[in-house]
Amino acid sequence: MSNNLLKGKRGIIFGALDENSIAWKVAEKAKEEGAIFTLTNAPVALRKGDIFRLGEKTGAEVISADVTQVDDLENLFQESMKILGGKIDFILHSVGMSPNVRKGLHYTELDYNYMMKTLDVSAISLHKVLQTAWNLDAINQWGSVVALSYIAAQRTYSSYSDMAQAKAMLESIARSFGYHYGNRRRVRVNTISQSPTVTTAGQGVKGFGAFYSYANCMSPLGNATSDDCAAYCISMFSDYTKMVTMQNLFHDGGYSSMGISDKLIDDCFVCTGDCDDKNPQNIEIKK
Numbered sequence: 001m002s003n004n005l006l007k008g009k010r011g012i013i014f015g016a017l018d019e020n021s022i023a024w025k026v027a028e029k030a031k032e033e034g035a036i037f038t039l040t041n042a043p044v045a046l047r048k049g050d051i052f053r054l055g056e057k058t059g060a061e062v063i064s065a066d067v068t069q070v071d072d073l074e075n076l077f078q079e080s081m082k083i084l085g086g087k088i089d090f091i092l093h094s095v096g097m098s099p100n101v102r103k104g105l106h107y108t109e110l111d112y113n114y115m116m117k118t119l120d121v122s123a124i125s126l127h128k129v130l131q132t133a134w135n136l137d138a139i140n141q142w143g144s145v146v147a148l149s150y151i152a153a154q155r156t157y158s159s160y161s162d163m164a165q166a167k168a169m170l171e172s173i174a175r176s177f178g179y180h181y182g183n184r185r186r187v188r189v190n191t192i193s194q195s196p197t198v199t200t201a202g203q204g205v206k207g208f209g210a211f212y213s214y215a216n217c218m219s220p221l222g223n224a225t226s227d228d229c230a231a232y233c234i235s236m237f238s239d240y241t242k243m244v245t246m247q248n249l250f251h252d253g254g255y256s257s258m259g260i261s262d263k264l265i266d267d268c269f270v271c272t273g274d275c276d277d278k279n280p281q282n283i284e285i286k287k
């Protein structure tokens with residue numbers, strides 16, 4: 001069902017790799033809601049080829065850009081404005097990658113060159129996108145920029161590794177640049193902190209199945225799907241949310257406000273007693 005929420009709006013969507021990507025769903029929904037946009041991804045993702053199918057389906061041109069390369073980003077903005085016939089109204093930053101996670105390195109044994117890459121691709125890239133747009137004055141008044149985050153920015157998830165630092169930085173950049181862009185052009189910048197979602201990036205994290213099931217059991221509404229996330233992104237690109245900026249918005253079925261749930265107590269959590277040595281007074285705990 002379309003409400004034409006993005007009719008007349010022009011966008012750039014980063015990060016559609018395959019049908020499971022959150023960005024893929026956002027592109028489909030943006031098209032449904034009347035937007036025109038370009039799609040972009042790293043050269044290696046373009047070689048995989050799926051993104052061109054999405055381009056055909058949504059009538060969007062695909063432009064190659066490594067999000068860490070400012071020259072690529074300048075070309076992306078200039079080409080997008082030419083193709084779409086004017087300045088940009090919305091941007092989705094749906095990009096993340098950690099070589100430390102990919103190589104399975106333990107958090108206490110991180111490779112620092114890899115860590116710099118993690119931060120560059122997954123966080124500083126948002127600054128590069130915004131600074132490039134700023135220099136080219138490429139975003140219209142009341143434009144909306146959304147980047148995708150995860151709750152590991154605030155809490156420790158043991159195997160999320162240096163992506164936790166990347167997400168904390170990403171959210172901070174959204175606040176800092178959101179101030180400057182808001183002042184200059186009324187452009188708003190937010191992050192959406194999404195539930196665990198079955199995608200290539202998501203499943204690359206060790207123990208993803210446990211992340212997914214635990215969050216699902218904890219959240220009164222269950223995990224938000226990628227389709228749900230796409231719908232939320234569309235609302236953030238629309239004029240109905242035009243006074244929302246510099247926020248990290250939890251989109252997680254209530255997970256971030258939970259401590260423990262009946263579901264976990266009754267059905268899921270079985271204590272094996274392995275942690276009893278961390279209970280120094282040996283208090284008997286009813287199971």
Ligand SMILES: NC(=O)c1ccc[n+]([C@@H]2O[C@H](COP(=O)([O-])OP(=O)(O)OC[C@H]3O[C@@H](n4cnc5c(N)ncnc54)[C@H](O)[C@@H]3O)[C@@H](O)[C@H]2O)c1
Nearest residue numbers: 015017021022042045067095096148196197199200201202
């Ligand atoms: N899947 C989850 O559980 C989950 C949860 C919360 C947040 N997120 C975030 O959502 C965003 C999208 O991830 P996804 O889950 O859809 O997975 P995905 O693997 O489909 O998307 C990640 C994208 O990043 C792109 N990318 C990597 N390096 C790049 C570079 N140098 N230049 C340009 N693009 C590059 C990849 O090609 C890919 O398209 C990421 O920021 C991710 O951290 C995912």
